[in-house]
Amino acid sequence: MKTLINAAALAAAMLAMPVLANQCGDILGHSMQQLNTRESVNLCDSFKGKTLLVVNTASKCGFTKQFEGLEALYQQYQDKGLVILGFPSDSFMQEYDDAEKTAEVCYLTYGVKFPMFASSKVKGDEANPVFKALIAKTGESPSWNFNKYLVSSDEQTVKHFGSRTAPDDKAFIAELEKMLAANAAADPKAKSGE
Numbered sequence: 001m002k003t004l005i006n007a008a009a010l011a012a013a014m015l016a017m018p019v020l021a022n023q024c025g026d027i028l029g030h031s032m033q034q035l036n037t038r039e040s041v042n043l044c045d046s047f048k049g050k051t052l053l054v055v056n057t058a059s060k061c062g063f064t065k066q067f068e069g070l071e072a073l074y075q076q077y078q079d080k081g082l083v084i085l086g087f088p089s090d091s092f093m094q095e096y097d098d099a100e101k102t103a104e105v106c107y108l109t110y111g112v113k114f115p116m117f118a119s120s121k122v123k124g125d126e127a128n129p130v131f132k133a134l135i136a137k138t139g140e141s142p143s144w145n146f147n148k149y150l151v152s153s154d155e156q157t158v159k160h161f162g163s164r165t166a167p168d169d170k171a172f173i174a175e176l177e178k179m180l181a182a183n184a185a186a187d188p189k190a191k192s193g194e
Contacts, residue, residue: 024048025155026133035088035116036103043085043130046115049153049187050083051179054134056122057086058094058145059105066146067110069167073176074114080180081153084114087130089122092145122147134158150175153183 023029024044031040055070074084088095088102096102102119106112120128123141134149135141140160148161150172157179165172 026136027052027054027130027151027155027158030129032120032128032130033118035086035106035118036099041115041117047083047085049081049183051081051153051176051183052149052151053082053084053176054130054149054151055084055086056089056091056131056142056145056147057106057116058089058092059096059102061092061094061145063144063146063163064105064110066167067106067112071110071112071114073167077176077180078114081183082176082180085130086112086114086116087122087128088116088119089142089145090119091122091124091127091142094145095119134160148172150179152179153187 028043028047030044031042033040053070053073057067058064070084070086074082086106088106090097096105096119099118103116106116120131122128122131123135127135127141131142134151137158138149138160140147144163146163148165148167150159150161151157159175161169161172
């Protein structure tokens with residue numbers, strides 16, 4: 001009887017393994033509300049296996065013009081597996097309290113097409129779970145708006161870039177291309193953006 005119970009436990013554990021293997025880590029293991037909607041996005045289902053650039057944004061900041069460069073980056077590299085995730089935040093007192101105004105700046109003023117989420121905190125105890133995970137992995141909390149976190153497709157490597165690093169910065173682009181190449185080598189589907 002004991003052998004039968006052990007065999008059943010082993011079989012159950014083996015059946016559960018593929019489910020565990022398909023789960024995401026601390027960065028993508030959440031659902032987040034989209035900007036100016038009531039709809040939420042399961043980050044794992046939507047972005048697993050992609051190279052990510054996670055950015056804390058603000059509509060009333062001197063760096064807000066980086067939206068142009070971020071959108072250009074997204075257009076250039078999305079077919080190679082890059083997804084940019086924008087998180088508006090008033091952590092530095094430079095975001096509107098009105099989601100509609102924030103959406104207007106992102107979508108109409110700067111033509112942003114990459115995923116944008118509802119305004120949330122990005123530092124301290126009240127940081128959203130994505131930023132808590134990014135901070136835990138890098139030891140770097142956003143010091144201002146438009147901090148950038150480049151995340152490998154397996155969520156194991158995270159590189160932090162400050163606000164002053166422009167989306168077209170040569171060293172930043174080199175790191176991005178290195179991560180995209182590693183992702184493409186590990187998963188041929190990633191190269192085609194599937």
